[in-house]
Amino acid sequence: MIPFSLRLTVSGGREALARLVTITAAVAIGVGLLLSTFAAVNALDRVNDRQRWMNTGAAGATATAPVDRLWWEAREDYHDGRSVFRVEVAAEGPTAPVPPGLTGLPAPGEYVASPALQKLLRDTPAAELADRFPGRLAGTVGDAALPSPDSLTVVVGGTVDEVRALPGATAVTSIATTVPAECDHACFGAGVHGDSMLLILTVVAGALIFPVLVFIGTATRLSAASREQRFAAMRLVGATPGQISVVSAVESAVAAVAGTLAGFGVYSALRPLVADVPFTGDRFFVTDLGLSPAQAAGVALGVPLAAAAAARLALRRVVVSPLGVSRRVTPKPPRAWRLIPLVAGLAELGYLVVRHPSTTSGQSAGYLSGFVLVMLGLVIGGPWLTMAAARAVARRTSRPASLIAMRRLADDPKTGFRAVAGLVLALFVTTATVGIIGTINAERGTALGGDALVRKAIVDDPLLAGDSVINGDVAGTIPAVSADVAAQARAVPGFEGMALAHENPARLGAVRRGDRPLVPVLVRCSELAQIPMVGHCAPGAAVAAVDRFQFVDLQSDSGHEWPAVPISPEEVDKLPVRLIYATTDGSTPAMERLRTIFSRNYPTHVARVADDWASEAQKKLQGWRQLANVVLLTTLPIAGCGLAVSVVAGLSDRRRPFAMLRLTGAPLRLLQRVVGLESALPLLVVAALAIGTGFASAALFLRSQMGYDLASPGALYYGLTSFGIVASLGIIASTLPLLRRITGPEAARNG
Numbered sequence: 143m144i145p146f147s148l149r150l151t152v153s154g155g156r157e158a159l160a161r162l163v164t165i166t167a168a169v170a171i172g173v174g175l176l177l178s179t180f181a182a183v184n185a186l187d188r189v190n191d192r193q194r195w196m197n198t199g200a201a202g203a204t205a206t207a208p209v210d211r212l213w214w215e216a217r218e219d220y221h222d223g224r225s226v227f228r229v230e231v232a233a234e235g236p237t238a239p240v241p242p243g244l245t246g247l248p249a250p251g252e253y254v255a256s257p258a259l260q261k262l263l264r265d266t267p268a269a270e271l272a273d274r275f276p277g278r279l280a281g282t283v284g285d286a287a288l289p290s291p292d293s294l295t296v297v298v299g300g301t302v303d304e305v306r307a308l309p310g311a312t313a314v315t316s317i318a319t320t321v322p323a324e325c326d327h328a329c330f331g332a333g334v335h336g337d338s339m340l341l342i343l344t345v346v347a348g349a350l351i352f353p354v355l356v357f358i359g360t361a362t363r364l365s366a367a368s369r370e371q372r373f374a375a376m377r378l379v380g381a382t383p384g385q386i387s388v389v390s391a392v393e394s395a396v397a398a399v400a401g402t403l404a405g406f407g408v409y410s411a412l413r414p415l416v417a418d419v420p421f422t423g424d425r426f427f428v429t430d431l432g433l434s435p436a437q438a439a440g441v442a443l444g445v446p447l448a449a450a451a452a453a454r455l456a457l458r459r460v461v462v463s464p465l466g467v468s469r470r471v472t473p474k475p476p477r478a479w480r481l482i483p484l485v486a487g488l489a490e491l492g493y494l495v496v497r498h499p500s501t502t503s504g505q506s507a508g509y510l511s512g513f514v515l516v517m518l519g520l521v522i523g524g525p526w527l528t529m530a531a532a533r534a535v536a537r538r539t540s541r542p543a544s545l546i547a548m549r550r551l552a553d554d555p556k557t558g559f560r561a562v563a564g565l566v567l568a569l570f571v572t573t574a575t576v577g578i579i580g581t582i583n584a585e586r587g588t589a590l591g592g593d594a595l596v597r598k599a600i601v602d603d604p605l606l607a608g609d610s611v612i613n614g615d616v617a618g619t620i621p622a623v624s625a626d627v628a629a630q631a632r633a634v635p636g637f638e639g640m641a642l643a644h645e646n647p648a649r650l651g652a653v654r655r656g657d658r659p660l661v662p663v664l665v666r667c668s669e670l671a672q673i674p675m676v677g678h679c680a681p682g683a684a685v686a687a688v689d690r691f692q693f694v695d696l697q698s699d700s701g702h703e704w705p706a707v708p709i710s711p712e713e714v715d716k717l718p719v720r721l722i723y724a725t726t727d728g729s730t731p732a733m734e735r736l737r738t739i740f741s742r743n744y745p746t747h748v749a750r751v752a753d754d755w756a757s758e759a760q761k762k763l764q765g766w767r768q769l770a771n772v773v774l775l776t777t778l779p780i781a782g783c784g785l786a787v788s789v790v791a792g793l794s795d796r797r798r799p800f801a802m803l804r805l806t807g808a809p810l811r812l813l814q815r816v817v818g819l820e821s822a823l824p825l826l827v828v829a830a831l832a833i834g835t836g837f838a839s840a841a842l843f844l845r846s847q848m849g850y851d852l853a854s855p856g857a858l859y860y861g862l863t864s865f866g867i868v869a870s871l872g873i874i875a876s877t878l879p880l881l882r883r884i885t886g887p888e889a890a891r892n893g
Contacts, residue, residue: 165397173405210235243287248299251277270734290424398449484519543815573836598728619718636732639672651687662687
């Protein structure tokens with residue numbers, strides 16, 4: 143039967159060939175997007191894996207064999223809003239461990255940099271970046287140590303005494319391969335910001351699968367009615383149910399196999415494009431976008447099997463009886479129980495608001511299952527909603543076209559809803575994704591805005607916060623800022639003012655501000671006047687006690703008057719300097735030249751500007767924005783293609799009934815209105831439910847996971863959604879002229 147089935151697949155003339163090509167193309171597009179989605183999730187895992195070495199010293203790993211110790215101190219530097227991961231290393235002997243991506247450790251006076259950082263060094267004046275790194279460039283950090291081709295990473299060699307003196311330096315005997323469970327803001331890479339993106343990408347990936355699968359399923363049902371008639375004729379001449387099952391499965395499987403193979407080609411073509419989408423704020427390496435054997439095998443085997451199963455279900459009436467086609471009995475109406483999965487999915491998401499899972503895997507499982515249940519609920523409950531809406535309209539209309547369309551929908555709501563199922567899911571996925579990501583951007587983007595005056599300031603503060611004591615001295619303090627360093631800073635074009643915050647050993651001026659105790663530092667009032675965004679002194683005061691966090695957190699409070707303290711400016715000048723605060727005209731060259739001066743002269747400090755605090759968060763926001771764009775640009779077009787295929791297939795399957803109606807006197811315009819109403823009503827009714835459900839699911843996710851209230855997605859979302867619905871109605875309208883061609887008298891003949 144299989145060779146015979148293969149001949150039938152390609153011997154049906156142009157119609158069979160067109161059906162085969164259409165199904166193949168649909169499956170190829172769906173498989174390509176499905177594989178690209180899996181690859182993006184895998185790439186994020188690989189990115190996280192390559193960041194683990196950055197947490198050396200925090201993961202507590204030990205060597206399996208005796209080796210020399212490696213002194214290690216890691217920090218984040220910045221340049222023009224971009225993060226630079228910097229590691230200072232010094233080996234006690236030749237067997238000290240070497241980080242990945244390096245063939246050996248840089249010697250004192252040498253450093254190795256990533257390709258992206260080397261390009262930045264070439265394109266940037268040395269006074270703004272290269273002068274921060276002592277010595278000469280001696281090599282390249284390989285891809286094995288880089289999360290992205292855009293990563294700015296540098297490993298600086300030093301002597302043991304130099305590195306050991308840095309705050310936070312530690313001696314290690316192995317390079318980290320894990321992230322400690324207690325990893326906090328002091329850790330780097332996956333332990334900090336990988337889980338949230340992985341969670342959202344996993345949920346969105348699961349959501350994207352549904353429109354793709356609906357599209358594939360719709361395509362495999364093309365010309366189901368004409369195929370039913372052909373198979374019924376075969377049954378009447380003696381074909382068994384098993385033989386008909388084989389023929390129908392082979393016809394769909396051939397196209398599905400060809401489409402699956404082509405889909406792997408589509409995936410290969412999409413890999414460079416997907417790699418350039420900065421989901422995490424940076425691009426992926428193309429090699430990171432790979433598939434596991436289980437994923438590749440699952441898609442390669444699962445899609446053809448699913449297509450065969452869809453064909454088997456679509457033609458099940460012929461398998462039962464050869465008279466099934468001619469009888470065409472009205473199917474049983476759907477029941478209200480179909481709404482149970484939809485309600486259950488929303489209830490699960492609501493439950494997670496009350497009982498939030500503590501682990502990332504628990505969160506992924508909970509949210510993914512909740513969203514999948516909601517989408518299943520929309521698909522399962524869609525026919526019942528279509529039937530209810532059709533009956534309601536039928537009771538309130540007397541127009542012939544409306545009555546015919548609504549009666550047909552009420553009699554067979556499954557077929558009516560099937561045409562718009564892909565679009566309904568696309569609207570749900572788009573609404574939920576844009577609602578979640580738009581709210582995150584609104585909440586965090588506003589918080590990262592910053593005061594315009596503060597964004598022109600730069601603070602140079604200790605690498606270790608707090609009051610840690612090393613060898614009797616407070617960690618990170620500077621005995622004094624030399625006149626030479628001060629002169630270098632003032633010589634920078636764009637420099638406006640500078641204030642030195644001195645250690646306050648006697649806790650002079652210690653007060654509370656609201657519910658928070660102040661941690662005061664001492665500042666000369668003549669210098670405080672140069673940085674008015676921080677506040678001002680009382681009239682006649684010479685020295686003020688200023689909250690240290692007012693500097694460190696880069697907060698603006700120009701109207702606050704800080705209390706005077708009974709100490710002379712000369713005595714303050716003798717106290718160690720806790721941090722340096724400088725202001726500029728806000729230009730990048732001025733900010734970066736000051737940062738370089740401070741970094742070069744005070745290696746135990748780190749110089750930051752307001753935008754640096756937000757750089758990593760902004761990268762996340764950028765990645766989420768890109769994710770929303772991907773959802774918008776994939777789901778709606780896929781759903782539109784599925785709608786077009788469904789409407790055309792429906793017209794083809796009903797050519798004979800429509801031809802009979804035309805022969806009995808029904809005008810063509812009446813039939814066009816019937817077809818339009820049959821497609822438009824389920825689209826509008828269930829689309830409204832999908833949009834509302836998408837907003838509700840997004841609101842529950844945001845409240846449970848992040849404690850945010852859903853924000854309005856903005857004009858772009860409403861514009862795109864309206865465009866998608868209008869375009870879908872346009873697709874329906876564009877198919878109506880086909881009625882004249884396919885409902886001529888020749889279509890009404892028997893056979």
